[in-house]
Amino acid sequence: MTQAVEQTSTQNLHVGKRTRRQDAPDKLTGRTRFTGDISHSNLLHARLALSPYAHAKINSIDISAALEVPGVVAVYTGETLELTNPTSSSRTQSPLAIGEVCWSGHPVAAVVAETEAAAEDGVALVDVDYEPLPVAIDPEEAIKPSSPLARTQNSNQAGEIAGGDAHAAVDTGSVEEEEEEALSENVCNKVHMKLGDIEAGWREAEVVIEHTVRTRPVHQSYMEPQSILVAPSVSGHQMVVWPSSQGMLGVRSDISKALDVPERQVRVESVPIGGAFGGKFGLIEPLGAALAYRTRKPVRLVFTRQEDLMAGNPAPQAVISLKLGAKRDGTLVAFQGKAILDSGAYAGAGAGLLGYLLTTTYRCPNYDLRCYEVLTNKVSVGAYRAPGAPQAAYAMETAVDKLCAELGMDLLEFRKLNALREGDLMIDHRNWPRLGLVECIEELQKHPLWVNRAEEKQNLPAELEGWKGGIGVAIGGWPGGTEPAAAACRLESDGTLSVVLGTVDLTGSDTTMAMIAAEGLGLSVDNVNVVHDSTDTMPYSGGTGGSKTVYSMGPAVLAAVRDARQQILSIASNMLEAAEGDLEIEDGKVVVRGVPNKNVSLKEVAKMSTRRYEPVYGRGRAGNTSTSPMYSAHLVKLAVDPDTGEVKVLDYVAVQDVGRALNPAEIEGQMHGGITQGLGWALFEGYEYDENGQLLTPTLMDYALPHSFDVPHISTIMVEIPAPLGPYGAKGIGEPPVVPVAGAVVNAIADAVGVNVLTIPVTPERLFTALNEA
């Protein structure tokens, strides 16, 4: 069920209507072809030899036996692949280990063969002489000076931040100063953020709570694994790349850098991708390209599911300690925090972003936050839907519930009182723009499940006899991002409009762009084709992600369409002998206002434009410099089996400020999807390692994704607080739904059984243990 609140306008023809995603029929019927499905003549297949050790010195690699396998064409190691900077602190730039393996799963060699089977056989015969080294696994241990080093080479370089936060384009307001604490060289990034005077805050505080929560690495679990196909172009002058990636120009840039070739020699083609969630901002592309470049043949590399779990780039594990101080009236006055992000074997977990995110829900005059990224012998990490925010919100929302309990205050009243509002000071001393967090909370306060929460928690299905009901709330969101963008559009000879974009179509973004264009021009959505070509010609676009695509690219599309509209009116004015100001475009026709039978179809305009006038070709550029934060408030009802620790989620209500619901059906889908992923964070998903750094959850048999029967009915409520710079008032919508879920679930479990579980996912085992300890 979807309700839209505060509908700002009803005169639009397309925007605001539930619209089927243009990519949906093909995806539902299995007709979409992904990178792994693309055939290419003389295609070679690559497979990787992965390290069995979490940390070891490589004494030697003997590839001779692998090369003997019939069908094996070449075997490369980090040394023979000859990348520009093979020991770069960026994993993307140094995809094969040199001298040292730093996690169990670290690729040490790539075998290229005529068949995948031959490549597999080759991998089995790559003979690596490893000398095991001590491991750093637990981030709380790894941060200590006494810890073994996770890397003996390049151990302390601040790496490039992967996709998510780089694209969030936020100033994290970090404070440059020397830390006094003694830290291990595993610490690869430290951020200290301050606002106000924390000591004054503690003096003012009448109630203080503190707690520490822990999360596990969580995988993005896109359906399509990391995949790439690279082939020499027909002319031989370019590499043509079909990546499963969220950003085409980013892939071009990564490959150009790794191979030290000009960007114009890399052509990245647009290809449908099977999910990403932040995990496809660049990982295996330079490796795939290098294999094709060295062999001068088309090469495909597609991870198996196990490889994707072992050698992908999941969300980082976090340890977050918070101390909150409030006055008796509930006003938050002091906020201190320390966060450790486990960055795995490469820097880039986004400590600064995590710290910043801790400050983006509640107003507080006095902040003091220290965040650390620490290297361990685990797989490197990447962005995952609202990167850092699920961890931050889990820490924050469970702490807030604890504070409310101390204060004896209503959970939503406290949140409403302290929720960020327009004009509040940000940690970086800017002021928050218009945002809809209070409105989301107010909407949730009205919901029957909240109003009747006391009865509702008793009202469990008959089959759950003996279980304990609980109701939990949490809030959270995403500060938003923006990036300059450009778009073109072309009127076709059949009267349809082609919108030319460089964005990767994800979560229905192309469909939304088609709606924006249709609305802007006066055409039906079916008559708008969103089209993509390669990085050679596409208008500039950043990666699709960070809930910034519609907000950043939408205005460019709208500008392009308005440019085209002006051109159309100019031509039609000439054809109809009417003033441009008297013309309107309606339903594929240019009509003279008030003289409906005096009109000319867009088809006729298009034909004349390429015969006698100028082709209708619009271009739009946009560079929003201010973001539009997006918030949500969640409410969950669940039941806990006190005997086993099993949790069953029974009902879910999510309110979200979407700015303007361009395609309510799609937003609903995003909310459902994000909440489902959030339930994964809360209850099911997490990497577990043994003390040697062996991953205990390397398959989907061990790593538990939520099933459809784990997901309850979800009520979605959209609040529409228009974003001033968003197209038709729209803002981003993809990140917020995942953010508050773990907090809400853990709070509801506490409500049900009185136990705060301080580590997610709350597996039955973990809850059972906590119940027994309590």
Added chain:
Amino acid sequence: MTQAVEQTSTQNLHVGKRTRRQDAPDKLTGRTRFTGDISHSNLLHARLALSPYAHAKINSIDISAALEVPGVVAVYTGETLELTNPTSSSRTQSPLAIGEVCWSGHPVAAVVAETEAAAEDGVALVDVDYEPLPVAIDPEEAIKPSSPLARTQNSNQAGEIAGGDAHAAVDTGSVEEEEEEALSENVCNKVHMKLGDIEAGWREAEVVIEHTVRTRPVHQSYMEPQSILVAPSVSGHQMVVWPSSQGMLGVRSDISKALDVPERQVRVESVPIGGAFGGKFGLIEPLGAALAYRTRKPVRLVFTRQEDLMAGNPAPQAVISLKLGAKRDGTLVAFQGKAILDSGAYAGAGAGLLGYLLTTTYRCPNYDLRCYEVLTNKVSVGAYRAPGAPQAAYAMETAVDKLCAELGMDLLEFRKLNALREGDLMIDHRNWPRLGLVECIEELQKHPLWVNRAEEKQNLPAELEGWKGGIGVAIGGWPGGTEPAAAACRLESDGTLSVVLGTVDLTGSDTTMAMIAAEGLGLSVDNVNVVHDSTDTMPYSGGTGGSKTVYSMGPAVLAAVRDARQQILSIASNMLEAAEGDLEIEDGKVVVRGVPNKNVSLKEVAKMSTRRYEPVYGRGRAGNTSTSPMYSAHLVKLAVDPDTGEVKVLDYVAVQDVGRALNPAEIEGQMHGGITQGLGWALFEGYEYDENGQLLTPTLMDYALPHSFDVPHISTIMVEIPAPLGPYGAKGIGEPPVVPVAGAVVNAIADAVGVNVLTIPVTPERLFTALNEA
């Protein structure tokens, strides 16, 4: 040797400089990959069964034996290919015969197989039961009511005009009226054009001459034969087409129409093409696409050289009778003509254009022209470099020499006196714009070879003892064409500029566009990349041809670059804190005028534009509505062996008004190439048929192309009369060089041996016969 005359400007940095073609290194080293070189997984190969009869009824086609050949996948006939209109009067739309074959070479079936050899074997086993029908071969016979009909079906439909003249975009000023002459139904198009009062003209004329000349079909002889590869797209929703074609959107439109699918389902990719000269404006593309569409497999069809001669679309054979009247002082006062164009088995030879072209060299107050297109049992025809103009100029220039002889007037003085000038009335009652014909003639008058012609014709190489020297002149040109065009450009992160175009790169057009862009922005040519993607996204472009590409697309490129320049200055103004008006772009940097060390590189601007401002993305649209005519004056010295009829061309001088010589090296190449092709028309090339319509010249052993040793030293002289709407004053340059050659050569032969040969090519046999008859 090249001389440039009347240089209009010298301050440009790039325009006007001899610049190497960007495509040259690859083409010279064989690295370029054409359609026939593209590999594709699971590629099938098509071969065609061609009719051995020039005209026959098809009683039946038995494909069963062909289907039995191992590797043969499918065999299609005109009936089973299921095109939208399989009996269309457009050959492109009805590529396989239905019921009747109309020329020897008419495709009757297509065999698709796993290998070309299997397809060939299949073709050999396609069993067609033919019933021979009477043939119409000679156009002068075919026009008579007594002639057999060349087609018993669809015999009298005016077909679509192929590429060349459709793209010349001229109004032929034809007069609609009933002809009284009894004509065969083979006549598929008649045009009657008039200006002034022809009877009054004859009354005024003091000298009248008349004569009739004949030409043969001439093949464009592009190095790459007709080729196409079509594959289902990865998604299955589109056909992806790699054609050897001059116009990508034309191919899309042709295929869409033939298969009755929306244009958006056809994606035409940009692929280098190996010559075209007008012969690749659409021929086999719907056939190739249909084979892929029906088999749902990738299919390639590449003509052999013999197939290209038998089933291509050469320039039409013409019979042109002219009657000219002049006053004693040399003023041309009456011009009557009748032209028959042999259209082969399909209409579309461009009779209207031919008639128009007869009026585009000399001013004359009284015209009366009748032109006919007649169907015969020969291969259908197409455009070939200045379509119709070599035939028209051969007729006209030899007639003018005859008139000059009667008048006792200097050949160049007569031409100068009567040459078209700005303001003269066109046959369609418009006035001629600025043109440079007189200037070309004047330039030729000054040339030593002309000044010393009396001595020069005696001055033959020692080895030609006994040969007779001759000097000939001729003039001619091309009225020019234009077509709306659009372009985009994008500043790259490395500071280079990508220019996005939909034009097919021919004769260095991409290089010229890069020069225009470099000049417009202030970059070196090496830092401009002209890039192409598919018809899905490309800015609108017509086909490359008709000497209109630089003239039509150049302004769009310049507009796009100026748009980008403005964006760059706006960003740089912000970065440099300087007024936009004080900024200039020089050598890849934006500099503050007068403060050279205050500058920012385009690379920095590009990077900032995608971070903080708006991406630099220019678009240009152009719709020149007035053409810029282009003329040339040629002078040839040759020698004739009176004993054998052999002709040896010894020296050649060509003067051409090029508007503005953007890339003199390329123009020189165009002039050399066009003159060489003109020598083919004059002396070597021509289809010959026997009385049954069997082609006697189906291979390059029989059809004689000029060899390098047949081509003399060519002196090129460029006159620069700027075209007001052309980029930097440029106009088209490709068509004119071929136009006057045959006239000049035949006039020189007459000068040498006193015999006017009235049929080209002037083979030794033909000249020997004429000498003996004289």
